[in-house]
Amino acid sequence: MGLPWLDSPLMLHSSGEHICNLTAAQCEYESDHWRDGSQADHVYGYATICFMCAVIGVYSLAHWGSIFTHRWSFYRSRVWLRIRAMNRYLSCKLFYIKLLDWCSPSLGVMILGAVGLIFFFSLSLGPGTYYWPGGPNSLFGDSVPLSFRSAFIALGILPFILALASKINYITLLTGVSHQKLQVFHRWTSWAMFVLALMHAFPLVVSHIRNCDITTQWKTKVQWWTGVATLVPQAWLSIMSIGPIRNTLFGNDSVCVLPLHTLQFSTFFLVSSVGPSISSFGLLNRDYLIAALSVYLSTVLYSMIKTFFLTRLHYATVSVLPGNTISLHIPTARFRWSPAQHVFLRLLHPTLRLHILTSHPFTICSLPSKDSKQSIMTFCIRPSASHSSLTSRLARLASATSVPVLIDGPYGDSGIVSKLNMFEKRIFVAGGSGIGFLLPILQGLRRQDELSIIVVLRDRLSAEWVRDSIEDVLEVGSKDVLVQIYVTGVSMSVSDATSSDPESELEKDGIPSDTDWEYKDKAEEKRGDVRIIERRGRPDLKEIVRGECEDSMRIGVVACGPRSLMGDVKEACAGEQWGILRRGVDKEVWFHGEDFSW
Template sequence: MGMIPWLTEPVMLHSDRNPGACTMTPEQCAYKSAYWRNWYQADHRFSLPTVAFFMVAIGIFTIAHILTLVFPKSFQKNPVWSRLVAFSRFLSYKSWRIAGWNTNSLGALLLGGAGLVYFLSMTLGPKPYYWPNTKEISYGNSPPIATRTGFMALACMPFLVVLAAKANPITALTGISHEKLNIWHNWVAWAMFVLALIHTFPFIVFHVWKGDIRAQWNDGGVWVTGVVALIAQAWLTFMSIPWIRNRYYEFFKSTHLFMALVFVIFFFFHCDFRMSSWDYFIATAVIYTLCWLYAQCKTFFEHGIRNKARLVAQSNDTLRISIETTMEWDPEQHIFLRFLTCGAHALTAHPFTICSVPQPGRKNTLVFYVKTRGGLTGRLMAMARKNPDVQIPVLMDGPYGGIPAGKLDEFDKSLIIGGGAGAGLTLSMVEDFTRFSNPQEEKSQLNVIVATRDPGMSAWYTRALEDIAKRQGRDSLIPGISIHIHETFTGRTGLETESKEVEVESEIKTQSVESKECKPLTTEIFGIQFFAGRPDLRALTRQVASQDGVSVGVVVCGPSSMTHDVKYAASEVQSHILARKAGTARALWLHTENFSY
């Protein structure tokens, strides 16, 4: 043990690859140094192919993204191209709901299956798993199966870390926003953890057989650093299981970065500059630092540190957050907010979907409609109730994700669906449609479906629509738009198939006197209809895509059951496009938004 704890001295960037003279028989030496068994080339045999596997997957999606950008719009109506796109979308949308849980898409499962085949093949394919050591002959102290899994786990690390960054090169290359890459961050974490376990236990088996397991542990070094790193890795992996993460999100958020730091530090010492192992730490540090610096520059230099968030309780369950800003954004983008007066919450940023659109040439207002829960949102709601219209300092990082500018303009029909907190998101889509629609003609259609359990939602939602009409100078029916509000709270049971005119006194008892006078006009402008009970989203999605030759854009933000129903119907439409079934749209594109909060 040298002066630097847990590191062999002299410390170098790479260890020596010279195995020295082999003292065994020529046959035994050839066996030990074979392609898949040579310890001194293990990083080249197992780490580099793992990097190549990830790079090929990224490359495929990068090429697909570039093709969608460079192909002219006219070519996208080509039947062959339409069917190819429909097939890829079918893989992206097709999923199953099992015991209240949504599976990942068929395409994601297939890609994950390819990864599973790769790692199983590289782990279990080469032989042997253990050296044929005897008490007289030793081929080495590192079981081959432990060696290869260790180097494959090491190669996963740069991709694991980059997939967790909000601004990252994978998003820039593939066009896949960071929140949709999170599933791959999670899956790569599991792959790395399982590889680490397979790396660990053969050493225990070997040293138990050898009879020096206690001496190895007492010696410290790789055993201590490896165990600490494995414990930190287990914490990170299991705490990221969705139902645990969602239930204890605040605790998860506050401990995740700390445990990640513990893992990286002890993993670094555990590798002890063997071959090219530290190169992967250098690559990870450089890429993640650039991603982190980019996000910090957006926060402090682009948005500044003097922003104030105004909090208003819209109903018992909904909080309105508004921030005056000069920034611009696209519909459905989200932004990370860090509230500086919320105790420990000031250390972490939380994602919120933007529910407003920027006004060109003016000072803009970011608006968020938040469904309050425990933790941060509960504390913010308490502040809003205690001091109405309170303003608190906030830092902003973003915007990220969202729908590319002008994307929905490509479609003949658009269907926007919001459930729960996702209802606020539909407002930005409505305003975006309103400001560009021509009162003299109806070139496209926007159908909005909102479902809510909050009895007070209809009131604040209608007031928000009234504000949109005033900002856009609309006082008559907007052609092509319809908004259906489905109230699913207790006391409103059974789906009503016919719309009804809304009487303020009976339908929205919490609405103000001013809103009561304006609501009939707002109802007429936006074509608002009210229903009781849950909407049949599968039927509604099929209906909007039931016209030959039209193109349809669908956006959904809401509970997992709502998202699944829409994705199910969207995948069904793709299969109809592939089969050239009559009465089916030419194309259907679906965007799901995760950050409604």
């Protein structure tokens, strides 16, 4: 006895032969290049794959070309300087909407998103013929042209959505763009697929309402049930990816992501296997799902093998620094990393409750030991406002002997220090516990001169340990090192922490101080001025960075902090790139930034 509603065989492939039983004129109309449902996978699915591969190919050529042409004389030509300045301007320029307190993605990212939007909607809506002629008495079958066009464009996007989501990322290997910076494209392509899924579903609903058989279809066709079961988790995942919702619920809804993905893919595979009857199972829709799962599962399998069998279980100790910053120390003999890299930690202490089911990204604030086999990974973590958040629960484990932890990584650019060593002057900007990102970079520099370090903190207690940490790192004295630490608020306890971003090190400007205070000591005078400045509100980072860029021709800028701080630094760098672009001067300003949230 067969399964209810399952009136078609579950098959991977078939002959693909499409037989038209209509008149010659009707068959000619149906077999048009843009209307032929039996060739929809080639016309729309392949076109989508070719577009995505072309975009990745362009960025891959640019990435590898910049590596191999670095030593060529053309690299210093005026034409190349302007091309490079334009590329960096597009990657830094953003727009701030004060009314919404929102910083846009970079101009280059938005242009690429607009190109994708135009392509997808031109391919789905451009050919016209959204419904078959003839209304309820149409002879061309149940599948609607707009429906199958949108379905195969969405299927073509699917493998790239999963590729963009992976931490071990094939696209990163080709383009050099880190996996965290690819997350914006992962979210946008997911939204594109969701909209296309709706464009696939609703024309079918409208068509059968016109045919007056929508109730019969719902009761007798399994595709309607599996379609709804696919759309519901897809809608949930898309809506939860919206920035404010994601930041508020991060860590609470992440436990649901894996079951929702499992439900979505199982029903997706089923609905594709018993799909529409337009081609007698000749379409290759199952191949898209197999390709998507192969791309994703290969990276997940590698990550699991590395985490559970190579890196294995470690034990961390927790302490609280002045200013209530949490310090996490993990001794390890199996792990090597580079400055500015990060890992995903899965903390397994029972008091963390559901957080043991999720992993969280943290930047490594130390370097591996060169002399001994064992190294200590150090993390500086700012507590979150919510008492149920991971960081707040972690702060309560300060007295615990050890916390079991699984380490996944390292991830991130491993060549930041080597790039910075090529520049005459280096500018570092950190907000809050973003200083943890900068400390190992400072320690790894070959030349600890021509440095300008700007740190923005919330409370004075944090400023003290940050100053001590910078002193420990900058062991070689130099008169060309300038350190400025701005304190914008007052001290607070862990329970009063006001950071509102998820499980992150995000800090906001705190209660302003009414006093300005500058500190100098004799030890610091040997390396130049070290200033701790308490002031009202955040300093004008745009002007500070622009001023630091005036007296040098080759400058490297590195920043880590909340998005508002990053926006100011990016704007300053974009202004410098625009100046290079207009004047064609032999000047270079390189920027690397790390946001607290992706």
